[in-house]
Amino acid sequence: MSIRRLIGLTLATATLAGVSAIGATAAQAVALPTITAEECTAQGGTVKSNPYAGNVCSLPDGSTVKIT
Structure with a gap:
């Protein structure tokens, strides 16, 4: 070569x-990042349970993050 x-x-x-x-x-x-339910509420978010999708955190800025 x-x-x-x-x-x-x-x-x-x-x-x-x-x-x-x-x-x-x-x-x-x-x-996708994941957080705990405690971290979600500490950041002012609310935990929502979605059928077949598990729990997600709805943050005040409108974004959602999967909860571990």
């Missing part, structure tokens, strides 16, 4: 590895 091809292959592999690491970090950050 020529040096040029080897360098290109190395750069492509490093780029894919970097994109995978960034993608995994972003996916973890986007994952």
Whole structure:
């Protein structure tokens, strides 16, 4: 293999590895956060029970968070 091809292959592999690491970090950050019922009420939210969906916290800003 020529040096040029080897360098290109190395750069492509490093780029894919970097994109995978960034993608995994972003996916973890986007994952829905969960809180406890006590944390929900401490933040001024209300605990609501949804059939088939479990309990969620409805926060004053209008967002909902799943309760663990």
